[in-house]
Amino acid sequence: MRSRDETLEALGWNDFFREQVTEAEAGKCRPVRVMAVHRGKIAVTGNEFEGFITPYIAGASPDDDHPTVGDWLLIDRYTAAPLRVLQRMNLFKRRAAGDPQKEQMIAANVDTLFIVASCNEDFSVARLERYLVLAREVGVDPVVVLTKIDLTDRGEVFAAAARAIQPGLHVETVNGRDTESAARLAGWCGKGKTVALLGSSGVGKSTLVNTLRGSDSIATQPIRDRDGTGRHTTTVREMHRLAQGGWLLDTPGMRELQLSKAAEGIAEVFDDFILVAQQCRFSDCAHGGEPGCAVRAAIAEGTLTLSRFDRWQKLATEDAVIHARRTKRPR
Ligand SMILES: Nc1nc2c(ncn2[C@@H]2O[C@H](COP(=O)(O)OP(=O)(O)OP(=O)(O)O)[C@@H](O)[C@H]2O)c(=O)[nH]1
Ligand SMILES: [Mg+2]
Numbered sequence: 299m300r301s302r303d304e305t306l307e308a309l310g311w312n313d314f315f316r317e318q319v320t321e322a323e324a325g326k327c328r329p330v331r332v333m334a335v336h337r338g339k340i341a342v343t344g345n346e347f348e349g350f351i352t353p354y355i356a357g358a359s360p361d362d363d364h365p366t367v368g369d370w371l372l373i374d375r376y377t378a379a380p381l382r383v384l385q386r387m388n389l390f391k392r393r394a395a396g397d398p399q400k401e402q403m404i405a406a407n408v409d410t411l412f413i414v415a416s417c418n419e420d421f422s423v424a425r426l427e428r429y430l431v432l433a434r435e436v437g438v439d440p441v442v443v444l445t446k447i448d449l450t451d452r453g454e455v456f457a458a459a460a461r462a463i464q465p466g467l468h469v470e471t472v473n474g475r476d477t478e479s480a481a482r483l484a485g486w487c488g489k490g491k492t493v494a495l496l497g498s499s500g501v502g503k504s505t506l507v508n509t510l511r512g513s514d515s516i517a518t519q520p521i522r523d524r525d526g527t528g529r530h531t532t533t534v535r536e537m538h539r540l541a542q543g544g545w546l547l548d549t550p551g552m553r554e555l556q557l558s559k560a561a562e563g564i565a566e567v568f569d570d571f572i573l574v575a576q577q578c579r580f581s582d583c584a585h586g587g588e589p590g591c592a593v594r595a596a597i598a599e600g601t602l603t604l605s606r607f608d609r610w611q612k613l614a615t616e617d618a619v620i621h622a623r624r625t626k627r628p629r
């Protein structure tokens with residue numbers, strides 16, 4: 299019995315969740331934590347159970363809360379069917395891409411929020427403020443993590459600008475690629491603790507996760523030279539285990555917290571295309587018949603469909619046009 303609790307506690311299980319499980323449920327269900335959300339399936343881990351299951355709860359109306367990453371979920375002990383999402387300690391959401399009436403869940407049951415920004419031209423006090431507002435609304439302690447300190451000699455200027463936003467705000471400056479430097483963040487990532495990373499694409503969220511884990515298993519990509527913004531590399535919200543026992547919840551970069559039709563929305567909806575496109579021989583492949591195009595190969599094989607390819611291209615083009623207009627506008 300004891301070892302069983304320890305496994306769950308390492309996943310973040312505590313009295314708040316334990317007390318929600320009725321005796322009847324304890325007999326026929328097991329609690330699992332949602333590790334990642336993919337289209338149509340979720341990755342969950344519990345005691346002696348790990349795998350992909352359907353996110354759809356039988357009998358729940360579409361308005362009912364469905365599981366998001368970080369959630370504790372009761373699943374049927376025998377069929378693994380999800381039965382109920384346990385009440386959350388907290389929940390990050392934002393307005394859904396394309397539909398301002400709908401909200402998209404980002405992450406649940408978070409102990410600390412790392413608001414990640416980098417010490418370069420993409421740094422914005424206004425954006426940090428919006429994330430701090432979000433953290434306050436949700437009721438999670440924020441830490442501002444300023445990356446790429448190694449690329450500037452004005453690191454203290456960026457840090458001072460961040461500290462000035464709010465008295466007592468934790469602000470850490472790091473070289474996210476350096477183990478010793480990133481180690482100053484370890485204090486927030488103790489056993490069973492969940493730290494969510496939010497911030498624009500390209501600020502180095504996945505890099506930090508890799509460095510803190512001492513691995514390079516998560517894909518990262520250089521930012522654009524043109525404007526210092528990222529390429530929306532991460533497309534899945536996913537929890538990653540640290541050797542010291544904590545959990546880092548990596549998320550896709552968001553340009554605006556509530557932007558409607560933007561690259562990040564496209565990246566999330568077409569994550570399968572973006573993953574395959576990373577295998578194209580040329581990094582700037584337009585998937586129009588270039589040699590070594592993995593996207594065309596996948597369509598030919600039938601693993602990706604042409605109709606979704608067309609929709610993806612159309613949205614990506616629209617976004618590029620909007621982006622070009624924005625950058626051309628005189629200041
Ligand atoms: N020199 C330096 N480069 C960094 C640092 N942090 C990240 N980078 C680089 O910045 C680029 C973008 O990093 P990512 O980790 O992919 O950024 P991300 O925030 O995960 O981006 P998305 O997944 O698109 O949201 C990569 O080339 C990293 O190597 C840092 O502290 N110093
Ligand atoms: Mg990333």
Ligand SMILES: [Zn+2]
Nearest residue numbers: 578583585591
């Ligand atoms: Zn291609």
